[in-house]
Amino acid sequence: MADMRTPLNKVRGLGSARGGTEHFWRQRLTAVSNIPLIIFFIGFVAVYAGASYEEIRAALAQPVVALLIGFAFVSVLYHMRLGMQIIIEDYVHEEGWKIFLVILNTFFPIVVGATALYSLLRIAFGG
Amino acid sequence: MSKSTTQARPLSPHLQIYRITPTMAMSVAHRITGAALYFGILLFALWLFAAAGSKEQFDFVNALFGSILGRIVIFGYSWVLIHHMLGGIRHLIWDTTHGLEKHTSRQMAIATLVGSIVLTLVIWIAAWVIRGGL
Numbered sequence: 015m016a017d018m019r020t021p022l023n024k025v026r027g028l029g030s031a032r033g034g035t036e037h038f039w040r041q042r043l044t045a046v047s048n049i050p051l052i053i054f055f056i057g058f059v060a061v062y063a064g065a066s067y068e069e070i071r072a073a074l075a076q077p078v079v080a081l082l083i084g085f086a087f088v089s090v091l092y093h094m095r096l097g098m099q100i101i102i103e104d105y106v107h108e109e110g111w112k113i114f115l116v117i118l119n120t121f122f123p124i125v126v127g128a129t130a131l132y133s134l135l136r137i138a139f140g141g
Numbered sequence: 142m143s144k145s146t147t148q149a150r151p152l153s154p155h156l157q158i159y160r161i162t163p164t165m166a167m168s169v170a171h172r173i174t175g176a177a178l179y180f181g182i183l184l185f186a187l188w189l190f191a192a193a194g195s196k197e198q199f200d201f202v203n204a205l206f207g208s209i210l211g212r213i214v215i216f217g218y219s220w221v222l223i224h225h226m227l228g229g230i231r232h233l234i235w236d237t238t239h240g241l242e243k244h245t246s247r248q249m250a251i252a253t254l255v256g257s258i259v260l261t262l263v264i265w266i267a268a269w270v271i272r273g274g275l
Contacts, residue, residue: 042236045229052226056219059185060268063215064207067199070192083189087182094179101176130186133193 044093051086163250224257
């Protein structure tokens with residue numbers, strides 16, 4: 015059968031879902047950025063587990079710490095949203111439920127991320 | 142609709158029919174740990190939010206996390222996180238087309254499990270020493 019696609023469509027290579035390999039690529043991109051950020055995050059949590067209110071706030075108010083934890087949240091939240099979308103698409107076949115869960119899967123990381131970044135900024139700016 | 146599409150026809154065998162291999166177990170574990178981490182991040186958002194609030198709010202959350210159950214959850218969470226990270230690194234190596242041979246991928250699967258346990262213990266012992274535990 016003749017290929018009915020235009021040359022422009024072919025070179026864009028987006029396919030029927032209009033997404034192409036973006037999902038795959040961003041999963042890898044955030045996986046790579048997660049590695050150093052998570053190593054820092056685990057180290058931070060392990061060292062500051064059980065520390066007092068004043069100690070934690072002083073540590074989180076340092077610009078480098080606040081930035082790294084902020085980046086860690088953004089990178090991890092984006093990565094986990096991509097991963098959960100695959101899980102939903104694999105196991106939820108009823109169209110209504112699937113759309114509902116995919117929407118929830120977008121809201122959840124935004125709510126968690128906004129909460130974390132607001133908290134970090136509030137501590138950093140001494141609110 | 143034709144008879145062939147309405148009749149219940151046999152499906153291809155799924156996971157439960159195969160003998161469990163290390164690569165298969167770690168693949169399943171990668172997905173389960175990923176899903177657990179998805180919800181577990183709420184704990185850390187809550188911790189930050191409490192730290193941004195009053196001392197009373199923070200002390201309440203800190204007491205929850207400092208309880209026996211809280212410590213077990215956080216220790217378990219760190220293990221799950223490290224396991225998922227090592228599993229992810231394995232996937233990144235595979236993306237470069239390396240390590241896909243049967244015996245290599247098997248060794249990498251076992252290394253993921255052993256490495257995650259060892260690393261988790263090393264991190265918490267190191268942190269305990271840094272905090273002046275010795």
